[in-house]
Amino acid sequence: MEPQQRSPLLEVKGNLELKRPLVKPPSRLPLSGSRCKRRLDQMEDVLEPEKKRTRGLGTVTKFAISHHRAPVGTTVPQTQGQAAAPKVPKKTGPRCSTAVASVLKNQKAAPAAPAQKPGTTAAPPKLGGKKPSKRPGWDLKGQLSDLNAELKCYRERTQTLDQENQQLRDQLREAQQQATALGAERRTLEGELARVRAQAEQGQQELGNLSARVLELEERLGTQEGLVQELQKEQLGLQAERRELTTRLEEQERRLQTSEAALSGSQAEVASLRQETAAQATLLAERGERLHGLEMERRRLHNQLQELKGNIRVFCRVRPVLPGEPTPPPGFLLFPSGPAGPSDPPTHVSVLRCDERRGTLSGAPAPPTRHDFSFDRVFPPGSGQDEVFEEIAMLVQSALDGYPVCIFAYGQTGSGKTFTMEGGPAGDPQAEGLIPRALRHLFSIAQELSGQGWTYSFVASYVEIYNETVRDLLATGTRKGQGGECEIRRAGPGSEELTVTNARYVPVSCEKEVETLLLLARQNRAVARTAQNERSSRSHSVFQLQISGEHAGRGVQCAAPLNLVDLAGSERLDPGLALGPGERERLRETQAINSSLSTLGLVIMALSNKESHVPYRNSKLTYLLQNSLGGSAKMLMFVNISPLEENVSESLNSLRFASKVNQCVIGTAQANRK
Numbered sequence: 193m194e195p196q197q198r199s200p201l202l203e204v205k206g207n208l209e210l211k212r213p214l215v216k217p218p219s220r221l222p223l224s225g226s227r228c229k230r231r232l233d234q235m236e237d238v239l240e241p242e243k244k245r246t247r248g249l250g251t252v253t254k255f256a257i258s259h260h261r262a263p264v265g266t267t268v269p270q271t272q273g274q275a276a277a278p279k280v281p282k283k284t285g286p287r288c289s290t291a292v293a294s295v296l297k298n299q300k301a302a303p304a305a306p307a308q309k310p311g312t313t314a315a316p317p318k319l320g321g322k323k324p325s326k327r328p329g330w331d332l333k334g335q336l337s338d339l340n341a342e343l344k345c346y347r348e349r350t351q352t353l354d355q356e357n358q359q360l361r362d363q364l365r366e367a368q369q370q371a372t373a374l375g376a377e378r379r380t381l382e383g384e385l386a387r388v389r390a391q392a393e394q395g396q397q398e399l400g401n402l403s404a405r406v407l408e409l410e411e412r413l414g415t416q417e418g419l420v421q422e423l424q425k426e427q428l429g430l431q432a433e434r435r436e437l438t439t440r441l442e443e444q445e446r447r448l449q450t451s452e453a454a455l456s457g458s459q460a461e462v463a464s465l466r467q468e469t470a471a472q473a474t475l476l477a478e479r480g481e482r483l484h485g486l487e488m489e490r491r492r493l494h495n496q497l498q499e500l501k502g503n504i505r506v507f508c509r510v511r512p513v514l515p516g517e518p519t520p521p522p523g524f525l526l527f528p529s530g531p532a533g534p535s536d537p538p539t540h541v542s543v544l545r546c547d548e549r550r551g552t553l554s555g556a557p558a559p560p561t562r563h564d565f566s567f568d569r570v571f572p573p574g575s576g577q578d579e580v581f582e583e584i585a586m587l588v589q590s591a592l593d594g595y596p597v598c599i600f601a602y603g604q605t606g607s608g609k610t611f612t613m614e615g616g617p618a619g620d621p622q623a624e625g626l627i628p629r630a631l632r633h634l635f636s637i638a639q640e641l642s643g644q645g646w647t648y649s650f651v652a653s654y655v656e657i658y659n660e661t662v663r664d665l666l667a668t669g670t671r672k673g674q675g676g677e678c679e680i681r682r683a684g685p686g687s688e689e690l691t692v693t694n695a696r697y698v699p700v701s702c703e704k705e706v707e708t709l710l711l712l713a714r715q716n717r718a719v720a721r722t723a724q725n726e727r728s729s730r731s732h733s734v735f736q737l738q739i740s741g742e743h744a745g746r747g748v749q750c751a752a753p754l755n756l757v758d759l760a761g762s763e764r765l766d767p768g769l770a771l772g773p774g775e776r777e778r779l780r781e782t783q784a785i786n787s788s789l790s791t792l793g794l795v796i797m798a799l800s801n802k803e804s805h806v807p808y809r810n811s812k813l814t815y816l817l818q819n820s821l822g823g824s825a826k827m828l829m830f831v832n833i834s835p836l837e838e839n840v841s842e843s844l845n846s847l848r849f850a851s852k853v854n855q856c857v858i859g860t861a862q863a864n865r866k
């Protein structure tokens with residue numbers, strides 16, 4: 193507590209301490225307080241009886257005093273004084289009455305001579321301790337002198353006593369004065385004491401009140417102190433928290449500043465990027481425009497290129513000798529290099545034929561005849577599927593540009609047509625044929641073109657034409673392998689588009705779906721196969737893909753079919769064979785096949801010669817493909833050749849047919865654009 197905030201209790205105590213001297217003032221009397229008090233009381237006591245005596249026995253006292261003054265010899269007062277004397281000490285205090293007592297004692301100690309019996313002379317008083325010798329009765333003179341001496345002695349004594357009395361009176365007066373003063377002082381002190389007591393009581397009461405108040409305040413103080421301690425603790429906690437928060441705040445502010453700096457940087461960057469984006473968007477729009485123009489230009493040039501290559505092209509592919517097959521004599525098949533040397537892709541094939549029926553005049557065997565053929569491209573036995581596809585990829589892409597495309601595989605049975613179109617054993621990616629490769633290529637290009645706003649859809653169908661009947665190779669369920677009747681019809685009245693009734697047209701968008709369809713087609717062919725007749729060799733398999741493209745932004749649409757045709761074996765029936773029931777059936781098959789293949793040749797010729805009548809309807813195959821063979825179409829024919837010498841005749845037939853086709857030039861193709 194601050195010294196200035198002194199508690200009321202302490203203040204009261206202090207005041208009491210200060211007042212104390214007032215209660216007990218230093219006595220001016222030589223005696224200590226208590227002793228003085230007592231002596232005062234005693235003196236009063238002494239004085240009081242004196243007064244009393246003065247009041248009650250005044251005459252006696254006066255008498256007694258006057259007795260001392262009385263002349264010696266008056267016995268009566270002496271006797272009375274003697275009789276009264278013993279009463280004085282009884283009423284006198286033990287201490288303060290010393291002087292008075294001593295006077296009285298002296299009076300007592302000097303008793304008057306005992307009353308003499310009448311007739312006897314009183315003995316002279318003992319003076320100076322010297323007892324006068326007893327005088328004979330007759331010695332009156334002596335007795336008188338003794339009495340005079342005694343009187344003298346008494347007188348002296350009286351004088352002494354008077355002096356003493358005077359002294360005592362003085363002392364008494366002084367004592368009375370003192371007593372009066374002391375009484376006044378006492379009264380003052382008593383008054384003061386009473387006042388102080390009252391004050392003390394009041395103070396005590398106040399003290400009690402204050403003590404209670406102090407206790408209450410102390411209690412409150414304790415509570416407040418507890419509260420203060422709690423608050424201090426809380427304050428400490430809050431300060432620590434505040435410090436922590438301050439630190440965090442500073443950290444956050446730092447981060448904020450960094451972020452703000454980064455943000456302003458980013459905003460500037462964003463602004464510049466926006467500007468850049470706007471510029472880019474403009475540029476992009478320009479580029480899009482330009483790209484579209486370029487795309488159309490590319491299509492035009494691509495088409496031109498295809499036209500330059502020929503709207504109908506023929507590729508010759510010779511399959512390798514299979515394990516177990518006889519090795520052909522060296523030089524049987526030759527693949528002469530092109531004009532640019534071995535680096536040039538081969539376009540020529542030569543077949544050396546030894547005709548045993550022909551002979552020289554000398555009888556020696558005739559020298560082998562060399563038959564040279566030239567095609568757009570020749571693939572020797574070692575050529576892989578990828579190499580072959582690479583050559584036709586551009587042509588396949590023409591279908592996406594809206595040009596109908598037809599790719600045939602022509603050749604005798606076992607020459608590798610199916611291998612070329614569908615591929616080798618399933619699961620060998622290297623042996624994958626043109627159909628899966630072409631579709632994958634188309635899907636991928638369509639995906640790329642979607643970035644330019646083109647949307648493509650693909651619908652696949654797969655049919656076979658056997659003996660001029662059309663069967664769905666994608667048939668499922670009860671129709672599977674049954675060869676239910678399918679007819680080729682126009683899609684609608686006045687429509688150029690042809691469809692196969694009862695055939696499935698399956699939308700495809702990925703390789704997996706195409707794989708499933710090819711597998712289903714194989715299964716359908718397997719069901720139809722008989723022991724005597726490998727029907728797949730005796731029928732044409734036509735895989736058709738309807739491609740539809742649209743550029744919504746520009747309102748451009750295009751649609752074209754891609755046809756991949758695995759033709760029936762082109763081999764002729766040996767005319768020397770006996771005609772049994774099986775052979776007759778076989779002959780009919782063969783005639784149908786030959787007829788349709790001839791019709792194909794004739795159609796191509798008619799188109800090439802721009803004849804007014806094109807005999808599409810002469811066969812189901814040409815009828816079905818008529819929209820893909822016209823002037824707006826592009827055609828590619830693979831002539832598949834067996835490497836075996838034993839197949840040389842059929843090989844030559846195929847090569848001759850292909851050569852004829854190769855010489856055809858169909859008019860400028862037109863894209864089917866709307």
Ligand code: ADP
Nearest residue numbers: 511512604605606607608609610611612616729
């Ligand atoms: P086609 O369909 O003309 O009757 P295939 O395609 O069935 O002939 O081929 C006959 C056999 O020759 C099949 O076993 C096939 O795997 C095989 N073959 C054909 N061409 C090739 C080739 N380029 N490479 C390897 N094997 C081939």
Ligand code: MG
Nearest residue numbers: 609610728729
């Ligand atoms: Mg085949």
